[in-house]
Amino acid sequence: MSLRELLGVDFPLVAFSHCRDVVAAVTNAGGFGVLGAQTFTPEQLDQELTWIDEHVGGRPYGADVIIPTSYASGPELxxxxxxxxxxxxxxxxxxxxxxxxxxxxxxxPTVREGLGEELLDVVFDHPVRLVANALGVPPPSMIRRAKATGVPVAALVGSREHALAQVRAGVDVVVAQGTEAGGHTGEVSTMVLVPEVVEAVAPVPVLAAGGIVTGRQVAAAVALGAAGAWTGSVWLTTREAGLxxxxxxxxxxxxxxxxxxxxxxxxxxxxxxxxxxxxxxxxxxxxxxxxxxxxxxxxxxxxxxxxxxxxxxxxxxxVTYFVGQGVGLMNAVAPAAEVVRAMAEDYLAATERLAGAS
Structure with a gap:
């Protein structure tokens, strides 16, 4: 299934960011913005998603909510x-x-039992087109609620085995994240992981992630069998990011x-x-x-x-910050919309080169 069919976008680019301005800018430029919701209270998340709703004119976007399968408390904390x-x-x-x-x-920051479900309450009160869980298998309640509202569920994986477990749990989109990615990662490179996961979970659509900061890398992901790319680090140096x-x-x-x-x-x-x-x-x-x-x-x-x-x-x-190995290609601050346009142009040029090589 193409990203156009699944998410309603023409350019196969998903942009994860904790910043609502980046999410809106990417969505308005033709990509698909995903808001990282795990640092917000339910009240804050509602404000952020309401702001996005008001600034994207009905264009598609998503939210990423981490819901742990267990919670530490008391002496453990x-x-x-x-x-x-x-x-x-x-x-x-x-x-x-x-x-x-x-x-x-x-x-x-604190994570308490029940917070994830409260965040999901907020997410499903807004017209999100995708809900993602970045850490582990989404709980059954998340998948059940998403399917009841017709919203696809995505989950990040770092191995073939994890991908199969996600599909068995009912996930609709698998994000194969290579070790090059910023944040929590496994040990397998994107170039190896993506085709391995694509083959294992077909026909479930796969997004490639890990070190992807250019359009030619998005094209490479598609050549490997992915439906598109999930990106994060490249948005950290955009004008809207607010770091x-x-x-x-x-x-x-x-x-x-x-x-x-x-x-x-x-x-x-x-x-x-x-x-x-x-x-x-x-x-x-x-x-x-x-x-x-x-x-x-x-x-x-x-x-x-x-x-x-x-x-x-x-x-x-x-000082440190979560960022992938693609940081070496992030050499200037630019508006997020300009980054999307540059990636789209680079993607088209790369696909033309691929067509010419065949």
């Missing part, structure tokens, strides 16, 4: 004193005066070799910018299980972002 001390020593070694205490960690200026500078300066799969931020292997933070954890204590590592890391890293934006070079050395 306590950050051990030894790990707090490790972070405090790391900050002190970089001359950063920041106390890693309860006051700092109080602003940490701290210091982080954008770091992204623009990075090469494809400047990322690392590390547990230092979430507790699970996630590709991000290599930094003094990821380096320290590679030789330090074992990362805490998800979500506890994030309860420690996220408040500290957010504070470091603020310090780096004020010109603190030591904080800048520690």
């Amino acid at each position: 306590v950050v051990p004193a030894g790990h707090r001390a490790f972070v405090a020593d790391l900050l002190a070694a970089h001359g950063i005066d920041l106390t890693v205490d309860d006051a700092l960690l109080a602003g940490r 701290p200026a210091s982080t954008v500078r770091k992204l623009l300066a990075a090469s494809s070799r400047d990322t690392v799969r590390s547990t230092a931020r979430t507790g699970k292997p996630a590709r991000q910018l290599a930094s003094a933070w990821t380096s320290a954890w590679s030789t330090g204590p074992a990362a805490l299980p998800m979500p506890v590592q994030g309860l420690l890391a996220e408040p500290v890293l957010r504070r470091l972002d603020t310090l780096a934006d004020k010109g603190n070079e030591e904080a800048m050395a520690l």
Whole structure:
């Protein structure tokens, strides 16, 4: 099935972003924007989706909601004193005066039982054309509710085995995400993973993901059998993305070799910018299980972002961000719509080259 049939778009490009402005800009330019909803409260998500509704004129978009299959609580969510001390020593070694205490960690993100279902309530109150689950197999309730409203369900996978499990669970679209991708990834490259998954789950449509930041890579994904591409990192350096200026500078300066799969931020292997933070954890204590590592890391890293934006070079050395190996091709800030147009032109040129080579 083509993306035109499934999602109502002509250009086979899906753009994941936590920023509503990026989602709307991509959708309005002919792609398919997907809002990462996991950082919002239900009230905030409703505001974000309402804003998108008001700015896309009925054009299609989707939402990505992470619903864990189990929830840690009570003592399991306590950050051990030894790990707090490790972070405090790391900050002190970089001359950063920041106390890693309860006051700092109080602003940490929380995941509670029932939150995912509340977010889904909001999502299905809006005219989304796709709902995605980025971590694990979507719970039966998500698939059941989506099918009842006629909304396709997508899920990200890093292996053939995971893809088969997703299809057995009732997923409509499989996103085969190679190790080049930013965020949580497996170990298999996009070039190998995509045809493997396409063959395993046919006729279920597959989107290729992982390191895709150009139109010629979208064309390559289609040549491998994918229905299109799922992209994320390339939107981080768009004008609408709203990242701290210091982080954008770091992204623009990075090469494809400047990322690392590390547990230092979430507790699970996630590709991000290599930094003094990821380096320290590679030789330090074992990362805490998800979500506890994030309860420690996220408040500290957010504070470091603020310090780096004020010109603190030591904080800048520690700052990291989820991004794929395609960062080496992200060399300028541009409006999201311009990125879509450039990718579409590059895609068409690549498909013409493919046709000429046959």
